[in-house]
Amino acid sequence: MMNLNIKAKEQNTYDAIVVGSGISGGWAAKELCEKGLKTLVLERGRNIVHGEGYTTAMMNPWEFEHRLHSTKEMREQYPIQSQCYAFDEATQQHWVNDLENPYNQVKPFNWLRGYHVGGRSLMWGRQCYRWSDIDFEANAKDGHGVDWPIRYKDIEPWYTYVEKFAGISGQPEGLKQLPDGHFLPPMEMNCLEKHVAGRFKEVFNDRIMTIGRVAHATKAIDHRKCQYRDLCARGCPFTGYFSSNGVTLPAAAKTGNMTLRPHSIVLEILYDDQTQKAKGVRIMDSETREVIEYFAKIIFLNASTLGTTFILLNSVSNRFQNGFGNDSEQVGHNLMDHHFGVGASGEFEGFEDQYYGPGRRPNGVYVPRFRNIDEKTKRSDYVRGFGYQGGASRGRGLTFDGIGAEFKFQQTQANKWTMGLGAWGEHLPYYENKVTLNKDKKDKYGLPTLDIDCEFKENELAMRKDMLDSAIEMLEKSGLKNVSGGDGMPPPGHCIHEMGTARMGKDPKTSVLNGNNQMHAAKNVFITDGACMASSACQNPSVTYMALTARAADFAVNEMKKQNL
Template sequence: MNLNIRAEKENTYDAIVVGSGISGGWAAKELCEKGLKTLVLERGRNVEHVKDYTTAMMAPWEFPHRLNHTSEMRENHPIQSQCYAFDEATQQFWVNDKENPYNQVKPFNWLRGYHVGGRSLMWGRQVYRWSDVDFTANAKDGHGVDWPIRYKDVEPWYDYVESYIGISGQAEGLPQLPDGKFLKAMEMNCLEKHVAARIKEQYQDRIVTIGRVAHVTEKHHDRGPCQFRNLCARGCPFTGYFSSNGVTLPAAAKTGNLTLRPDSIVLEVIYDELKGKAKGVRIMDAHTLETTEYYANIIFLNASTIGTTAVLLNSVSNRFPNGFGNDSGEVGHNLMDHHFGVGAGGEFDGFQDQYYNSGRRPNGIYIPRFRNISEATKRSDYVRGFGYQGGADRNRGTSFDGIGITLKEVQTEAGMWTMGVGAWGEHLPYHDNKVTLNKDKKDKYGLPTLDIDCSFKENELAMRKDMLESAKEMLEAAGIKNVGTYDSMPPPGHCIHEMGTARMGRDPKTSVLNEWNQVHAAKNVFITDGSCMASSACQNPSITYMALTARAVDHAVKELKKGNV
């Protein structure tokens, strides 16, 4: 029995948030602004906005290896170094794979960063709302469990978070991709505009629009504007894009209600058998390895999909012998990620008198989903759908004739315009795609490692054929020449959109969370990171995590005031 009453009092807060990334930062902001003394626990090091973006202003020639991967980088980061955003300027934001092992039952690239702000520093910043095409899909085709919410439940919270973080985009009036609260849209270049016009002429069911991104294209709440440097993964000193470090955590700190504790590995959620709810969490200091308990009335788990799963599975008690909140047996199951790495590209013989007018625009174009959204667009070979991201570029000349000044002059000449699109497709929620504890293999902290057993199956493979063929067809219809296709088939995880392992649902027997993101069996624990998702849609999911988080905090605080949690 713990009789150190003083220590318990000193370690008691109104709320605890586990994780400081996109959803954790939002939970912290909302809880603190509603007056709750809030402890945010982050397993990685502290990263202070601006001060710790040590490479943000460096030129390529200031790096010893000119931004290339070294053999040491590849050795320490065999998984992380496969990510497009990993290089000599950003490696400090990605985990050392050798020090953070996991077990790939099937190939799975777990791409992650352990530091304050998490992947909100390195994310792709694409933000697309879901619609009822997505929220009703499980119920209509029988895959997974029905979402306990619909678009109308989340719509005001999309409005709320978008208005705060600043979204650049163009309204298009599409039912499958609801418009949001947009700042000034970024501009497509001449070839992208040409392709957009041709697609509109050739097809009744699809459009090309500029990407919707969490960048402020004009002054917004004392932030930005975006400088069009396209060096976002290094951290943005101008706060031109949304990150926890630059936006939500400072807002939380401004209230005086935030306590941020980095280097704190959450071991488990502590369950109070007498009260029938969670009473706190137990952590290990990443440096001293000392364990400490913290207590709160409300707990938000936002450690990222797989991180939250590990915490739940490690939280064993008499009430929850198979992991916290795991009455349904669904914790760790239904793991999803988007499948991508398939598309087409080619050349355009024209616009030789034009170059960019948008600088290094940190964004591309988007072609919203056009399959399986109505009877007219229904496919017989697969369910759900996909969207495309891409863009046009004008490269330098490819001739290497001459030496010295002659060679330099040749290389300064612009080459052909090129245009490419790549598809992002939905991954169905299969029960046997799962994360489990491996107690035989421990990490350096003595904790069980994770076995990740996940794959794309027949539906995704059938969809990929259409993703490839449609990309080629559209580009050719738009006048692009010499169109080539590709399908690199990266493994699950590589899209960094993992989700689904503690899904929401209507029935506690088949889901972990209710319609308010509460654990069915412990109503003072909320989960609003990617693990809560009941399906994956095909849109980038982060804006939905933010909206669900703000919505859940609002509910949690109201219930706390009523004495219901």
């Protein structure tokens, strides 16, 4: 007689399943667990234990074999990831091996990612800027994309909620295009940045320069405090910046309601024809290749934009023959990323008696959007807008040539002050920018790979001309010399702000999710990572993902209590 485990389904059943453990997945786990739900968190990559798992965090440059440089072998195994500013010998373990994780570029697209507990919350740039109604109303006003089903007032209290817990430092400025948040004390600009910010006030009446709003604890929050090391991409054992590993996942674990399962590749969502809801997920254990099913009343998809899209497109049933929840044929479409890599830099004569501190500030300055805010700032050559990030610094070492005492002395001398501004621009939601499944090209697990077909178009190209010219103008009018501009034009994906592909909207015929991040076609499935976005604005999006996730989790639990899910 066979020995059957008749309790297998019961053992694999939870109140909620969260797919992904990055910024939005960590928030979903925290909120659902704190509200009393037994929650399974599935992460396709390996586990990284906060603190002890950051193996290079405390190493000095001379302790690395290649002194933090990328080797030929690294570049061969990480041809896409190694193009990222945060990739080096100290951080390569946080990025996927491109040869082992293939995808197909129909048009150039840099898919930068990390498969491990915490996801990109370990390596992110940590810039946190609220959206305003200028952003939420843009689609409706200029006709690109579909109207957002929410406005700023709907998400404003949730911005405050997540900012209080995450810890966002910044300076209030009272701008309608960039709402102020709940801030920790701002980091300090250095002398040249203060000078340029002062010149902005004198020269421009339509723009300002402020310190970046960043997810760093500038004053102690429990055990958390930024050490100004600027080694963030290695992982922070001091929990100086917000990450899932250091903040939200520990909060979820503290409740006793979280089960974290790494090495779990989610293959598909399971649909129940009788209840017309999702009933669970099917996974593959990446180490054993065992296929397992887990069940829950609600499912939060937070696998990152393209990871979530893969799961939806790969979830095929009699009900959803073109992908889970894809009645609108919008899943995979409207892929966006911010376009950047354009700006200017120059030299400043002065402040020779000053350097800068404290430590290595892991932040820069920010110039909020100042185009197409109102009729006075409206452009005729493009819609939407852009902002700038940048900073001033003063390097050391006047020459790279020489030998002996004089050479050593030269290396201790400070160079001229320099400052740069780089622009981040909005990418419109184009239906033809899309991701699809390629079932002919499989990965090492035998799974389909993704074809990514995405580009920047005429509106973005017209905007980039203004981004370049304005950067040069601002630096020159601020007193910098030898100002030069450039446009490197990296491909989509390189900004690591990919979004869209399962957008929110008012009409189930043209969108995938409603105003609560709930699938139109399956009410117990929620998507709150970048896939949910109906437009891209020009601000870094992560704090908006956090707020949407906390809001959706609150809604989901209340609906469960009403027995609506």
